[in-house]
Amino acid sequence: xxxxxxxxxxxxxxxxxxxxxxxxxxxxxxxxxxxxxxxxxxxxxxxxxxxxxxxxxxxxxxxxxxxxxxxxxxxxxxxxxxxxxxxxxxxxxxxxxxxxxxxxxxxxxxxxxxxxxxxxxxxxxxxxxxxxxxxxxxxxxxxxxxxxxxxxxxxxxxxxxxxxxxxxxxxxxxxxxxxxxxxxxxxxxxxxxxxxxxxxxxxxxxxxxxxxxxxxxxxxxxxxxxxxxxxxxxxxxxxxxxxxxxxxxx
Amino acid sequence: xxxxxxxxxxxxxxxxxxxxxxxxxxxxxxxxxxxxxxxxxxxxxxxxxxxxxxxxxxxxxxxxxxxxxxxxxxxxxxxxxxxxxxxxxxxxxxxxxxxxxxxxxxxxxxxxxxxxxxxxxxxxxxxxxxxxxxxxxxxxxxxxxxxxxxxxxxxxxxxxxxxxxxxxxxxxxxxxxxxxxxxxxxxxxxxxxxxxxxxxxxxxxxxxxxxxxxxxxxxxxxxxxxxxxxxxxxxxxxxxxxxxxxxxxxxxxxxxxxx
Numbered sequence: 102x103x104x105x106x107x108x109x110x111x112x113x114x115x116x117x118x119x120x121x122x123x124x125x126x127x128x129x130x131x132x133x134x135x136x137x138x139x140x141x142x143x144x145x146x147x148x149x150x151x152x153x154x155x156x157x158x159x160x161x162x163x164x165x166x167x168x169x170x171x172x173x174x175x176x177x178x179x180x181x182x183x184x185x186x187x188x189x190x191x192x193x194x195x196x197x198x199x200x201x202x203x204x205x206x207x208x209x210x211x212x213x214x215x216x217x218x219x220x221x222x223x224x225x226x227x228x229x230x231x232x233x234x235x236x237x238x239x240x241x242x243x244x245x246x247x248x249x250x251x252x253x254x255x256x257x258x259x260x261x262x263x264x265x266x267x268x269x270x271x272x273x274x275x276x277x278x279x280x281x282x283x284x285x286x287x288x289x290x291x292x293x294x295x296x297x298x299x300x301x302x303x304x305x306x307x308x309x310x311x312x313x314x315x316x317x318x319x320x321x322x323x324x325x326x327x328x329x330x331x332x333x334x335x336x337x338x339x340x341x342x343x344x345x346x347x348x349x350x351x
Numbered sequence: 352x353x354x355x356x357x358x359x360x361x362x363x364x365x366x367x368x369x370x371x372x373x374x375x376x377x378x379x380x381x382x383x384x385x386x387x388x389x390x391x392x393x394x395x396x397x398x399x400x401x402x403x404x405x406x407x408x409x410x411x412x413x414x415x416x417x418x419x420x421x422x423x424x425x426x427x428x429x430x431x432x433x434x435x436x437x438x439x440x441x442x443x444x445x446x447x448x449x450x451x452x453x454x455x456x457x458x459x460x461x462x463x464x465x466x467x468x469x470x471x472x473x474x475x476x477x478x479x480x481x482x483x484x485x486x487x488x489x490x491x492x493x494x495x496x497x498x499x500x501x502x503x504x505x506x507x508x509x510x511x512x513x514x515x516x517x518x519x520x521x522x523x524x525x526x527x528x529x530x531x532x533x534x535x536x537x538x539x540x541x542x543x544x545x546x547x548x549x550x551x552x553x554x555x556x557x558x559x560x561x562x563x564x565x566x567x568x569x570x571x572x573x574x575x576x577x578x579x580x581x582x583x584x585x586x587x588x589x590x591x592x593x594x595x596x597x598x599x600x601x602x603x604x605x606x607x608x609x610x
Contacts, residue, residue, distance in 0.1 A: 174449070176447060177607060178604050199445040201445075203376035203379055204372055208372055212368055212369070213449070215368045216365060216449045
């Protein structure tokens with residue numbers, strides 16, 4: 102389903118990734134002299150995810166977890182190695198970063214749905230389920246900028262879950278909601294597990310343990326370990342020198 | 352490059368929705384919403400009529416409509432450019448969340464600009480009767496002129512969209528360039544009024560937009576054929592289109608990592 106072989110993604114290391122045109126002209130000589138360092142966000146990463154598998158991805162902040170999901174979503178092309186994804190991928194709206202703030206929740210559902218390749222009819226069919234699941238009520242016709250962070254992430258999660266794509270990418274969304282939402286999210290996760298291929302990034306080890314059949318531990322862009330969840334989490338926690346599961350970072 | 356065109360064509364439904372929702376989002380913040388689409392060009396027109404006709408006592412009897420059509424067409428070009436500069440960098444969250452052809456972002460700005468042109472044109476039509484502009488068969492040239500402008504604007508906007516993503520102050524520089532371009536183009540004046548005969552050709556070739564603007568005036572208001580200098584615009588538009596498309600296709604993947 103997802104086959105990653107010796108994957109490498111590099112970024113240019115610059116103080117300012119975007120610079121000014123004026124600065125460019127004024128500091129031209131300095132720009133030329135400056136050596137452009139490179140930084141591998143991911144390197145030598147290889148793994149296979151079978152259809153219907155749920156894979157947890159863990160690692161410290163900046164270890165390349167989100168970058169990996171973006172590669173699978175086709176946003177970053179690999180600089181090294183190969184990746185093949187057999188199937189359509191859901192959105193990666195982690196905490197609703199891709200929403201248009203001025204538009205209503207309803208409009209955003211349509212826009213996002215079309216973005217990931219659904220047709221208007223397909224969206225008509227799932228929109229009620231999304232709205233109900235996200236518990237938005239009357240807020241669904243309010244601009245997204247009026248939403249609380251919980252509403253944002255509930256909507257993002259609902260779209261990812263209901264969009265019926267073969268591969269569902271979930272980036273730290275589960276831990277954003279309150280207890281009631283988490284329970285609902287877990288029910289939905291259980292529903293799609295087995296049917297879809299899920300890649301789940303989380304800092305909440307309990308979430309990972311509950312859902313993942315396999316865990317990948319990324320450390321500074323490299324694969325530190327991969328395998329049975331209990332074992333890998335044990336190793337990761339030992340390396341982080343934390344006895345108990347770390348609290349949520351959000 | 353052909354690949355790029357195919358990609359965008361395949362996602363034309365997405366383009367439609369991006370345009371639709373973008374326009375919705377832009378109008379939502381205004382109390383009068385949709386009405387502003389008509390008020391905007393009218394107020395702009397009024398400003399320049401006061402300046403030229405009343406303060407400087409220049410321009411002929413048909414000046415308001417000559418001004419209006421050039422103003423609308425220039426505004427389409429200028430607003431497309433200014434939208435393109437930030438079209439990608441302002442959508443960081445979206446670009447890093449879903450894969451789609453990025454060209455859709457600058458392209459949607461150009462299409463929105465064309466709708467603004469259309470709204471303005473709706474106001475222009477009754478004015479054409481009031482100011483007794485002759486309606487001739489030459490009006491059929493209008494779609495051709497619009498197409499030339501559309502193609503050229505796409506090229507320019509694709510380039511600006513890439514540079515605007517790398518250079519955060521390009522917007523400021525561009526605003527200045529647009530202002531200069533406005534005065535250098537035959538909008539507040541007509542070429543025959545201001546440019547001495549021997550220099551006409553030089554002027555028209557140096558500013559490909561000039562031939563286009565004069566042609567708009569010819570076919571809509573003067574009822575004659577477009578000037579031969581529209582050809583300069585055509586050549587320039589095609590070159591800009593090819594270069595823009597090539598450069599954008601080349602840079603598209605790099606952009607995602609820069610923003």
